[in-house]
Amino acid sequence: MKLANQVAIVTGAGRNIGEDTSKLLASNGAAVAVVDLDKGRADKVAADIVAAGGKAKGFVCDVGKEADIQTCVADVMAEFGRIDILVNNAAISDNKTMFDITTEEWNRVLAITLTSPFLFSREVAKTMIAAKHGGKIVNVSSTSGYYGRDRALAYTAAKGGVVNLTKSLAIQLAPHNIRVNAVVPNKIGSPVGKAEFDPTRPVLNLVGRPGVPMDLANAVLFLVSDESSFIVATALFVDGGCTALMPGNA
Ligand SMILES: NC(=O)c1ccc[n+]([C@@H]2O[C@H](COP(=O)([O-])OP(=O)(O)OC[C@H]3O[C@@H](n4cnc5c(N)ncnc54)[C@H](O)[C@@H]3O)[C@@H](O)[C@H]2O)c1
Numbered sequence: 001m002k003l004a005n006q007v008a009i010v011t012g013a014g015r016n017i018g019e020d021t022s023k024l025l026a027s028n029g030a031a032v033a034v035v036d037l038d039k040g041r042a043d044k045v046a047a048d049i050v051a052a053g054g055k056a057k058g059f060v061c062d063v064g065k066e067a068d069i070q071t072c073v074a075d076v077m078a079e080f081g082r083i084d085i086l087v088n089n090a091a092i093s094d095n096k097t098m099f100d101i102t103t104e105e106w107n108r109v110l111a112i113t114l115t116s117p118f119l120f121s122r123e124v125a126k127t128m129i130a131a132k133h134g135g136k137i138v139n140v141s142s143t144s145g146y147y148g149r150d151r152a153l154a155y156t157a158a159k160g161g162v163v164n165l166t167k168s169l170a171i172q173l174a175p176h177n178i179r180v181n182a183v184v185p186n187k188i189g190s191p192v193g194k195a196e197f198d199p200t201r202p203v204l205n206l207v208g209r210p211g212v213p214m215d216l217a218n219a220v221l222f223l224v225s226d227e228s229s230f231i232v233a234t235a236l237f238v239d240g241g242c243t244a245l246m247p248g249n250a
Contacts, residue, residue, distance in 0.1 A: 032056040033076040084135050094153060096153060108187055162182060211238065
C-alpha cells in the first residue's frame with residue numbers, strides 16, 4: 001500500500017472531489033481525517049471508508065475560521081498521532097461581478113478559498129516539522145486561477161493566489177522535506193457549490209467529457225506518493241487539455 005501508516009487531512013471532503021480523494025487515499029492505506037463544514041457529509045464519507053475496511057474519521061471545521069483550523073489540526077493529532085498529508089480542497093465561489101459582490105462576500109470567498117490553504121498548511125507544517133518526518137501538501141486551484149471571468153470575481157482572484165501560494169510554501173517548506181504542489185481542475189461534472197453531477201455539462205476540451213472527481217483524486221494520489229518525489233511547486237493541470245485551446249480559435 002502506497003500510503004501505509006500515513007495520516008491525511010482532506011478539507012471540503014464531504015462530497016465530489018474531496019470525497020473521492022479521501023476514499024482513494026484511504027484505499028491506498030492512509031488514515032483520513034475527513035474535514036467538512038457539514039457534519040452529515042463528513043461523517044457519511046468517513047463511515048463509507050470504514051465500511052470499506054479503511055481508517056477515517058469525520059471532523060467538522062469551518063476552514064474560513066483560523067480558530068476552527070487550529071482546533072481541527074489539534075483534534076486530528078489527538079486522534080491519529082501524526083499528519084503526513086494535507087489536501088487543501090475546500091473552496092466556495094461567488095459567481096458575482098465586481099458591482100454585485102459585497103465586501104463581506106469577497107472576504108468570505110478569500111477566507112475559505114485562499115487564506116485557509118495558508119493557515120491549514122501552517123498549522124499542519126508545524127506538526128510535520130516538530131516530528132521531523134516531512135510530508136506532502138496539495139492545494140486545489142482551478143483553471144479560474146489562470147484566466148479572468150465575467151463572473152466569479154473573488155474566486156478567480158483567490159484561485160490565482162493559490163497558484164503562487166503553492167510556490168512560496170514549497171520554497172519555504174522544502175528544507176523540512178515537505179513537498180507542496182497544486183492540482184488545477186476544470187469543469188468537473190458538478191460546478192463548485194453544487195452536489196448534482198451532470199455528465200452532460202457542456203465543456204470545451206480535448207477529451208470531450210467533463211471531468212469526474214476521480215480524475216482529481218488520481219492526480220492528488222500521484223502528488224502525495226513517492227512516485228512524484230522529484231515534483232515540487234508545480235501546478236498539475238487536470239483539465240482535459242482545455243487550457244491548450246486558444247480562446248476564439250478552438
Ligand atoms: N467542480 C468543478 O468543476 C471545479 C473546477 C475547478 C476547480 N474546482 C475546485 O475543486 C475543489 C472541490 O470542488 P468541488 O466541486 O468538489 O466542491 P463542492 O462544492 O462540491 O464541495 C465542497 C465541499 O466543501 C465544503 N465546504 C464549503 N465551505 C466550507 C468551509 N468553510 N469549511 C469546510 N468545508 C467547507 C462543502 O460542505 C462541500 O462538502 C475546490 O477547491 C474547487 O474550487 C472544482
